[in-house]
Amino acid sequence: MSQVASLAEIRETFELLSDWEDRYRYIIELGKSLPNLPEEHKVNANIVHGCQSQVWIVHRLENGKLEFALDSDALIVRGLIAIVLAALGHRTPAEVLAVDMDSLFDELALKRHLSPTRGNGLAAMVRRIRDIARRLA
Amino acid sequence: MSHATNITALRSDFPILAERVNGQPLTYLDSAATTQKPAAVIAAIADYYRHDNANVHRAAHALADRATAAFEEARRKVQKLLGAQRAHEIIFTRGTTESINLVAQSHGGHRLRAGDEILVTELEHHSNIVPWQLVAARKGAKVLAVRVTANGEIDLDDLDSKIGERTRIVAVGHASNALGTINPVDEIVRRAHDAGAVVLIDGAQATAHLDIDVAALDVDFYAISGHKAYGPTGIGALYGKESLLESMPPWQGGGEMIETVTIEHTTFNRLPFKFEAGTPHIAGAIGFGAAIDYLAAIDAQALANHEATLLRLVTDRLAQTEGVRLIGTARDKVSIVSFLLDGQHPHDVATLLDQQGVAVRSGHHCAMPLMQRLGIPGTVRASLGLYNSPADVDRLVRAVEKTRALLT
Ligand SMILES: Cc1ncc(COP(=O)(O)O)c(C=O)c1O
Numbered sequence: 403m404s405q406v407a408s409l410a411e412i413r414e415t416f417e418l419l420s421d422w423e424d425r426y427r428y429i430i431e432l433g434k435s436l437p438n439l440p441e442e443h444k445v446n447a448n449i450v451h452g453c454q455s456q457v458w459i460v461h462r463l464e465n466g467k468l469e470f471a472l473d474s475d476a477l478i479v480r481g482l483i484a485i486v487l488a489a490l491g492h493r494t495p496a497e498v499l500a501v502d503m504d505s506l507f508d509e510l511a512l513k514r515h516l517s518p519t520r521g522n523g524l525a526a527m528v529r530r531i532r533d534i535a536r537r538l539a
Numbered sequence: 540m541s542h543a544t545n546i547t548a549l550r551s552d553f554p555i556l557a558e559r560v561n562g563q564p565l566t567y568l569d570s571a572a573t574t575q576k577p578a579a580v581i582a583a584i585a586d587y588y589r590h591d592n593a594n595v596h597r598a599a600h601a602l603a604d605r606a607t608a609a610f611e612e613a614r615r616k617v618q619k620l621l622g623a624q625r626a627h628e629i630i631f632t633r634g635t636t637e638s639i640n641l642v643a644q645s646h647g648g649h650r651l652r653a654g655d656e657i658l659v660t661e662l663e664h665h666s667n668i669v670p671w672q673l674v675a676a677r678k679g680a681k682v683l684a685v686r687v688t689a690n691g692e693i694d695l696d697d698l699d700s701k702i703g704e705r706t707r708i709v710a711v712g713h714a715s716n717a718l719g720t721i722n723p724v725d726e727i728v729r730r731a732h733d734a735g736a737v738v739l740i741d742g743a744q745a746t747a748h749l750d751i752d753v754a755a756l757d758v759d760f761y762a763i764s765g766h767k768a769y770g771p772t773g774i775g776a777l778y779g780k781e782s783l784l785e786s787m788p789p790w791q792g793g794g795e796m797i798e799t800v801t802i803e804h805t806t807f808n809r810l811p812f813k814f815e816a817g818t819p820h821i822a823g824a825i826g827f828g829a830a831i832d833y834l835a836a837i838d839a840q841a842l843a844n845h846e847a848t849l850l851r852l853v854t855d856r857l858a859q860t861e862g863v864r865l866i867g868t869a870r871d872k873v874s875i876v877s878f879l880l881d882g883q884h885p886h887d888v889a890t891l892l893d894q895q896g897v898a899v900r901s902g903h904h905c906a907m908p909l910m911q912r913l914g915i916p917g918t919v920r921a922s923l924g925l926y927n928s929p930a931d932v933d934r935l936v937r938a939v940e941k942t943r944a945l946l947t
Contacts, residue, residue, distance in 0.1 A: 422561070423941075423945065424896045426891060426894065426945060427945055430945060430946060454884045454886045454901070454902050454917075455884055455887075456916075475884055475916070476884035476886045476887050477884065477887050477946060478882070478884075478886070478887045478891075479884075479886070479887075507826075520768050
């Protein structure tokens, strides 16, 4: 369960990109480099509900740290997943709960993707990750 | 009355079209979800609240008279729009969905027996499937679906093979919201009546585009939404044949729909009030009436030509765009095009179009059985209204090209 780009890298890159095309090109790139979830994990039990595209999530606790793997059939959603994983992956449950995702997405000017009315399910994904962390904290 | 023939000039009647989104001028291509509203409709709603607001059919004061007169006048406008013979055959509802639920619960609940069949099609919106499933489960009836061909047309041979002596209700859309297909409703009504079934037509996507004449169609029920035809949300109507509506039990109970009430027994009001429990959406009905007036003032032939020209243009331009695959190529269509871009997810495409100011819909369009039938997860849908122009089509096509470059 690897991470494609670190949060620091993502932050730096976003700072350099001023127009929407470049930002989306980067999100799409992140999406392309996100490792695929093995097919056997793409089952109903792992689906994150509330997304227009399909999103799957699996997790395990390793040495006290939560490791997540997510995938989607939509490329932009995969890019957003890469950002979520950079922020929330490979952390203890308590650390996951301490991250302020709202302000991160605000900073990246991606806030509107977190709004619950958006079909991409980013808000649902973050909620699901936090639920898992809460159970294990 | 002189009818507006210059359709292009009508765009300026819609204040919202001057909005900018994501820093871009708005190209609104999601009219099948809901149309934008002309200033006349917005003004009619505001004027009602400013000058005439009161509850209808009750109080003996001047405002109540005005509100009631305006509300009932709106009913007559809907009657005229649909070609109904009697105003009391028009029931105000929240929209198409509520109209269909009313028929399913009241007529279906009253008439259906175990083993009876309700026939829908694979083209239907969930609103014309799920209400039938609910009543079917309650009554032990069955919902069957007529097949749709690969180009998105109802397979009439399959209709013939599925319609039979157990068929009680045939429920079919006038035009498909997902693909735009215009269905041969007159033919379907004829075949259903030959088999002794009652027919409901979901007219949600027809109202803004097609001439509707329920009397000539001889259809039993016709369901519409105001907001799909330049009117406000929250208001719609059900047309029902008088004899059928008379035979149906009330659906919801409350004020307005009663004649006398004792704790033991209630007698019900006459049509249409029997089916309009509670305070209705008075402002909505008046706004809907204003939308009907607005449409009536436009030359119907000029409007049809305008939309047909745009549909041909958007279809041809998209067909020539690399990577685009059109979904739904029926011969007769309202101004809706569905498409896929290479192997890209419709949601990705719609997100990038939105960044360019182009508002489209992506997904299954509340027609999951149709998507399953076509073997696709969904589509990108551009749907056009009277205010769209060739420039909008051009912006869409350019935005699709840019989207493709970004995604591949
Ligand atoms: C064909 C069709 N039927 C029914 C509906 C439901 O209409 P409403 O949501 O206004 O009740 C829609 C709206 O999307 C539609 O397009």
